[in-house]
Amino acid sequence: xxxxxxxxxxxxxxxxxxxxxxxxxxxxxxxxxxxxxxxxxxxxxxxxxxxxxxxxxxxxxxxxxxxxxxxxxxxxxxxxxxxxxxxxxxxxxxxxxxxxxxxxxxxxxxxxxxxxxxxxxxxxxxxxxxxxxxxxxxxxxxxxxxxxxxxxxxxxxxxxxxxxxxxxxxxxxxxxxxxxxxxxxxxxxxxxxxxxxxxxxxxxxxxxxx
Numbered sequence: 001x002x003x004x005x006x007x008x009x010x011x012x013x014x015x016x017x018x019x020x021x022x023x024x025x026x027x028x029x030x031x032x033x034x035x036x037x038x039x040x041x042x043x044x045x046x047x048x049x050x051x052x053x054x055x056x057x058x059x060x061x062x063x064x065x066x067x068x069x070x071x072x073x074x075x076x077x078x079x080x081x082x083x084x085x086x087x088x089x090x091x092x093x094x095x096x097x098x099x100x101x102x103x104x105x106x107x108x109x110x111x112x113x114x115x116x117x118x119x120x121x122x123x124x125x126x127x128x129x130x131x132x133x134x135x136x137x138x139x140x141x142x143x144x145x146x147x148x149x150x151x152x153x154x155x156x157x158x159x160x161x162x163x164x165x166x167x168x169x170x171x172x173x174x175x176x177x178x179x180x181x182x183x184x185x186x187x188x189x190x191x192x193x194x195x196x197x198x199x200x201x202x203x204x205x206x207x208x209x210x
Contacts, residue, residue, distance in 0.1 A: 059188065061097055061106065062195075067166035067173065068108050071095070071143055077195035078108075082188035090114075090162060090183075093206040095190040098164065101178050106187065109174055112139070113163025115183075118156045121176065124148030126165070139208055143167055151176045162186070 063076040072078070080097050090096060095110050113119035118129040120136070126149050127136040149169045153176050157163060161180035166172025175181065192202050 060194075061108070063108060066171050067168050068095070068110075069168045069171075070145060071167045072108065072193070075195075076193055076199070078190050079192040079194055080188040081191035084189060085186065090186060090189070091205060093208065095203065096164070097187040097190070098181055099185045099187065101181060101185065107164075107174075108190075109164035109166055109172075111162055112165050112175075113155065113157050113180070115157055115159050115161055117163075118154065119163045119175075120154040121149055121151045124150070141206075141208070143206060144169065155180055160184075 059080045059082055061078050061080055063072045063074055063078065065074060078097075090111050092111055092114055095108065098107050098109065100107050112126060113128060114130070116130065120127045120129070126139045126141070128139060129136045144167060147169055149165070155163055155175065157180050160183040162183065163175045163180050165174045165176070190203055192200070194200060
């Protein structure tokens, strides 16, 4: 005996199937929306982290010009440490990025004279006078590859003043020309050369032999 199909039953089954489809579709879209929101959150946090690092801790610079050869060459990519000088004062021999005292440019130089010292350049030598060396000490700058320091100048540095020179003494615009720089003009010290890959390196403080 054949039973006549119940239209109501079929309709209920069809509606039940559609409901399952809708639930599945809504669940999939919900998961996708959550995943997309997580991506936005991660991207936002990453952007904030990068901003904080670049603004307050490390900042990238690339070298332009020849004033620091042979230590740095044009297009070398440097990472500058901006946070260390919040805990200690700059030291002799450190290489720093500073605001130009005469323009809006940045300069890359090496710290030679410290606050309270007298720096004198004569006969191709750099002589530093301070409390420990009242008669003066000639800096033995091995990083110069025996290049002499041209000029004949003498500067007595104030409490927050520094005397800076480029390593390429014959092609550097530095304190011999624009004088001492202030402490607050220093952006940070060179921490790492990250490019080119073949010359990736960090930098230790030079040991001066007097």
